[in-house]
Amino acid sequence: MTPSFHxxxxxDCWETPQHLFDRLNDEFEFTTDVCAEPHNAKCPHFYxxxxxxxxxxxxxxxxxxxxxxxxxxxxxxxFQASRDGSVIVCLIPARTDTRxxxxxxxxxxEVRLVKGRLRFVGGKASAPFPSAVVIFRPTPRPRxxxxxxxxxxxx
Numbered sequence: 646m647t648p649s650f651h652x653x654x655x656x657d658c659w660e661t662p663q664h665l666f667d668r669l670n671d672e673f674e675f676t677t678d679v680c681a682e683p684h685n686a687k688c689p690h691f692y693x694x695x696x697x698x699x700x701x702x703x704x705x706x707x708x709x710x711x712x713x714x715x716x717x718x719x720x721x722x723x724f725q726a727s728r729d730g731s732v733i734v735c736l737i738p739a740r741t742d743t744r745x746x747x748x749x750x751x752x753x754x755e756v757r758l759v760k761g762r763l764r765f766v767g768g769k770a771s772a773p774f775p776s777a778v779v780i781f782r783p784t785p786r787p788r789x790x791x792x793x794x795x796x797x798x799x800x
Contacts, residue, residue: 727781
């Protein structure tokens with residue numbers, strides 16, 4: 646059982662900081678936000694909980710910042726969608742001790758361990774956990790590139 650101090654907020658739906666998204670969008674040119682609400686969608690085309698992004702086909706270049714208590718299902722879906730030809734970029738907690746991390750994240754093309762702690766939109770303080778940007782491409786490397794990533798640094 647995970648200690649409750651790791652999850653101190655009432656919700657596990659964290660809106661992506663706009664500057665972080667913009668930096669990634671400049672690189673990837675996202676077509677769909679697969680896990681959003683109308684008020685926080687990062688792309689014009691997006692799936693809401695009512696539509697159930699997990700039940701939809703993910704095509705093109707997709708952004709995924711899932712509810713963190715459900716990360717395993719979303720990462721599994723991202724991995725599967727990449728095998729079907731899509732590029733999926735996910736923002737998730739860097740929970741390297743979880744089964745899904747070893748089953749799917751370590752089969753991604755690239756893992757960017759975010760330097761520092763993110764302050765999510767509406768957050769009063771930085772997140773109580775480290776974050777990672779996980780990139781799934783249709784043809785991944787035999788082993789993912791894992792690196793530290795300071796998204797605030799000039800590219």
